Amino acid sequence: MSRIEDEVNRRRTFAIISHPDAGKTTLTEKLLLFGGAIQLAGAVKARGEARRARSDWMKVEQERGISVASSVMSYEYDGRAFNLLDTPGHEDFSEDTYRTLTAVDSAIMVIDAAKGIEEQTRKLFEVCRLRDVPIITFINKLDREGREPFELLDEIEQTLALDVTPASWPIGMGRSFLGCYDLFHERLALMAKGAKGGMPDMGESCEGLDDPKLDSMLPEDAVAKLREDVEMARVLCPEFDVESYRAGHMTPVFFGSAVNNFGVRELLEGVASLAPTPRPQPTADRDVEPTENKVSGFVFKIQANMDPKHRDRIAFVRLCSGHFKRGMKLAHPRSGKQINMHNPVIFLAQDRELAEEAFAGDILGVPNHGQLRIGDALTEGEALRFTGIPSFAPELLQKVRPIDPLRAKHLGRALQQIAEEGAARVFKPVMGSDWVVGVVGGLQFEVLADRIRTEFDVPVIFEPTTLYTARWVAAEDHLILKKFLDGNQSAMAEDHDGDPVFMARNAWHLDRAQEDFPKIQFHKTKEQAF
Ligand code: G4P
Numbered sequence: 025m026s027r028i029e030d031e032v033n034r035r036r037t038f039a040i041i042s043h044p045d046a047g048k049t050t051l052t053e054k055l056l057l058f059g060g061a062i063q064l065a066g067a068v069k070a071r072g073e074a075r076r077a078r079s080d081w082m083k084v085e086q087e088r089g090i091s092v093a094s095s096v097m098s099y100e101y102d103g104r105a106f107n108l109l110d111t112p113g114h115e116d117f118s119e120d121t122y123r124t125l126t127a128v129d130s131a132i133m134v135i136d137a138a139k140g141i142e143e144q145t146r147k148l149f150e151v152c153r154l155r156d157v158p159i160i161t162f163i164n165k166l167d168r169e170g171r172e173p174f175e176l177l178d179e180i181e182q183t184l185a186l187d188v189t190p191a192s193w194p195i196g197m198g199r200s201f202l203g204c205y206d207l208f209h210e211r212l213a214l215m216a217k218g219a220k221g222g223m224p225d226m227g228e229s230c231e232g233l234d235d236p237k238l239d240s241m242l243p244e245d246a247v248a249k250l251r252e253d254v255e256m257a258r259v260l261c262p263e264f265d266v267e268s269y270r271a272g273h274m275t276p277v278f279f280g281s282a283v284n285n286f287g288v289r290e291l292l293e294g295v296a297s298l299a300p301t302p303r304p305q306p307t308a309d310r311d312v313e314p315t316e317n318k319v320s321g322f323v324f325k326i327q328a329n330m331d332p333k334h335r336d337r338i339a340f341v342r343l344c345s346g347h348f349k350r351g352m353k354l355a356h357p358r359s360g361k362q363i364n365m366h367n368p369v370i371f372l373a374q375d376r377e378l379a380e381e382a383f384a385g386d387i388l389g390v391p392n393h394g395q396l397r398i399g400d401a402l403t404e405g406e407a408l409r410f411t412g413i414p415s416f417a418p419e420l421l422q423k424v425r426p427i428d429p430l431r432a433k434h435l436g437r438a439l440q441q442i443a444e445e446g447a448a449r450v451f452k453p454v455m456g457s458d459w460v461v462g463v464v465g466g467l468q469f470e471v472l473a474d475r476i477r478t479e480f481d482v483p484v485i486f487e488p489t490t491l492y493t494a495r496w497v498a499a500e501d502h503l504i505l506k507k508f509l510d511g512n513q514s515a516m517a518e519d520h521d522g523d524p525v526f527m528a529r530n531a532w533h534l535d536r537a538q539e540d541f542p543k544i545q546f547h548k549t550k551e552q553a554f
Contacts, residue, residue, distance in 0.1 A: 028347050028383060032314045035385035036299045037107040037342075039125060041149065042134035043142035047164040051134055051282040051291075055108065058101045058292055096340065096371040096387045104296045107387055111148065119446060119464060120325055123398065125151050126413050127324040127342040129385065130158045130299040132291065133275070134282075137163050137170030137197070140179045149184055155412065156272030158300060159186070162291050167215075167281040169198035173253070177261065177277060187274035189261045192290055193254050194279040195246050202242065204279050205233070205250055206290055208264070212241060215286045226289075270300050302385035305344040307401075308409040312344045314384030319346030319354065320403045321388065322410040323396050326445040328479075337445065338369075338389040339396035346404065348382040354402040357409070359395065363402065367391060398446040417548035418449040418462020421491040421527070422469055425458050427483045435459070438480035443520035448472055449550075451494060451517035451525050460517060460527065461486070462494055492530045495546035496523060504543050512537065519550065 025033075042048040097108045111124050125131070131152050133145060152159060163176055170176075173194055181188045192204040203214035206227060213227030230237055233254055238247050268274040278294060280287015302314040305322070312320055325340040353362045369389040370379040379388055390396060401408045426435045439459055443450040449462035463469060469486045477483050496519070499505040509516055509524055515533070517525045526546065528534035538546055 026315070028317065029315050031105075031347075031383040032385065033301050034104045035107070035302055035383060036104060036130070036295055037109070037128050037302060037385040037387070038130045038132060038295060038299060039109045039111050039128045040132045040134055041111055041125075041145060041152065041159075043136070043139070043144040046134045046136040046139070046142070046145070047282045048134050051132075051162065051164065051288065052097070052108065052110070054282055054285050054288040055106075055292055056097060056099055057285065058099075058289065096389075098370050098386070101292060102296060105386075106295070107385060109387065121148070122151050123324045123413060123446075125157065126155065127340070127387065128157065129301070129303050130160070130295070132295065133159050133161045135161060135163050135176070135180075137165050137176065137279075138168060140171060140176055141183050146183065153272065158270050158272050158298075159275045160191075160269075160291065160294050160299065161188075161275045161277040162282075162287070163194075163277060163279045164282050166194050166197055166201050166204075166279050166287075167284055173279065174256070174260075177257075180275065180277070184275075187262050187268060189264045189274060189276055190254075190257050191264070191276040191278045191294060192280075192287065193250060193257065195242065195250050200246075201281070202246060203227075204287055204290070205230075205254065207254065208276075208294075210235075212238060213286075213290070214241070215281070215284060266298060269298060302344075302383075306411050308411055312408065312410075314345050316345040317347070318404040318406065319348045319352065320344045320401065320406070320408055321348075322402070322413065323390075323398055323400045324413060326396065326398060328441055328445050336391045336393060337441075339392055339400075341368075341388045341390055341396075341402060343382055343384050343386045343388060344410070345384050348379070348386075348388070350378060350380050352404075355405050355407075356395065356400065356402060357407040358397070358400050361395070363390070363392070363395065365390065394444050397444070417464075418494055419464055420466055420469075421460055421462045421489050421494065422486045423458040423489050424461050424473075424484050424486050427485060431482045432457070434480055434482045435476065435484060438476045438482055440520050442472065442475070449494065450520050451527065452519075453517040453527065454513050460489060460491065460494075490529055492528045493534065495526045495528065495534065495548065496550050497526050498545045498547065499543055501543065504541070508537075508541050508544050523550070 040048045040051060095110050099106050109124050109128055111121050133149065135141060135145065161180060177188045177190065180186060191208050192206045194204050195202040201215065205212055210230050210232055211227040212230055228237065228241065233251050264276055265274060269276060276294060278287055278291045280291065282288060304311040304313050321341040321343040323339045323341050326337055328337040350365060350368060352365045354365055356363050368379045370377055371389060382388055399413045401410055426432055439450040442448050448468060451460040451462065453460060461472065473484055473486055497508065512526065515527050517527050519525050526537060
């Protein structure tokens with residue numbers, strides 16, 4: 025096997041999806057724990073420090089208990105290389121959330137045993153389904169009173185229309201929670217009391233559920249219930265089928281308690297042995313195979329101000345093929361220029377390190393001054409255009425102005441940066457002085473207001489507008505375009521690149537413009553227009 029094949033085969037790039045409070049952060053930390061004790065101390069500490077250092081940036085997160093900035097954590101376990109992408113889990117979607125899920129090959133869905141499938145989990149699941157992303161389920165908080173396992177399995181099956189099969193089975197619940205029986209490996213793992221920080225042991229191998237060992241290790245009623253439940257589960261649930269899982273049709277379900285570090289090893293082993301290796305990526309012309317020799321990747325996220333000392337921005341690039349080496353020059357088909365990859369980084373928890381080499385499935389952070397945009401390809405020459413990276417029409421439009429009118433210029437700069445990051449759409453009406461910001465979820469206005477205040481020191485006010493929607497306009501014939509622009513000045517704006525955008529007051533206004541100017545194209549997203 026070639027080096028590239030070897031490296032691709034040992035990679036698992038995944039995200040955790042959940043509703044706030046289900047235990048995603050706790051589980052992430054425990055998964056990192058398995059990345060090795062030394063790294064653990066570093067990782068968790070780095071995380072704490074990064075939090076403190078970025079306390080302003082994280083203010084919204086702290087106040088609302090939401091995770092606004094998503095990041096990447098890479099770690100090794102048992103010879104495998106894992107890239108865990110954090111998906112922001114607040115009630116409202118940002119485009120980032122969707123795009124992050126385009127950069128993973130599988131996901132873990134965390135469910136609170138007392139709550140079952142919650143709204144946010146369902147929404148994120150729907151995004152995964154669009155690309156048939158395989159899902160492993162982790163039912164968390166078994167140390168608390170929760171709902172019956174059968175009821176939870178049934179709910180997953182019914183609400184998500186997924187085949188469900190248990191990978192482990194819980195023994196008791198809440199105060200009487202004793203541990204789990206691993207159905208994939210016929211192993212009994214008991215939860216040690218007070219073992220919060222420690223590593224759980226491997227569990228005891230059994231010769232199936234009839235093994236008399238179980239009778240000696242568990243109370244009589246617990247063994248009886250376990251045998252009865254599992255027997256029923258085996259009748260009610262289909263057998264695990266790895267192909268069906270990888271096609272996104274079936275989810276294996278693990279039970280555990282993240283805070284007690286229980287069931288996490290089984291889950292991680294599940295990801296290691298079941299989750300798919302990096303998948304081929306579609307482009308406009310062909311699928312790019314992860315084992316191809318030439319390097320390629322696409323930008324799925326831009327983040328600015330990760331390091332307050334540098335005002336550069338980081339483009340998150342998902343590598344799709346080849347053997348990347350630091351110092352390479354990669355082609356940037358959109359601009360036709362070459363980009364020098366002098367100091368790309370990989371992310372270890374919240375820490376960064378220079379990436380000397382990388383393979384398909386890895387996420388590189390590429391520092392740049394704005395040349396790289398979401399959806400851009402980087403290649404060794406081929407003019408690839410990756411597809412399937414969603415972009416959204418701004419559905420909600422609000423005006424924004426600085427509380428102190430003298431800060432208008434600063435606000436302009438802040439909005440320019442936010443627009444380039446892809447965090448929101450920003451429009452400057454041709455007539456009038458307020459900026460208009462377009463987003464896909466209402467909470468984003470609040471998040472943006474907070475960012476603009478803390479990062480750019482410009483307190484702002486968002487205000488409702490009577491605007492209905494925005495369309496990028498284009499035409500083959502620039503005279504026709506000019507005529508349209510001149511005739512509709514009061515409804516025209518420019519986006520952050522200076523490209524023209526038509527701001528419709530209502531559906532009728534838009535229809536009317538389209539009827540009057542049949543040769544003008546009205547695009548819902550900028551990507552379609554250019
Ligand atoms: P999130 O990222 O999905 O929002 O959830 P997070 O991990 O922050 O967990 C939410 C709360 O649930 C935390 O409690 C956490 O300690 C708790 N939790 C996580 N896993 C388990 C579990 O297995 N059992 C129990 N009983 N609780 C769990 P908190 O009170 O909000 O925070 P903290 O003070 O404990 O940190």
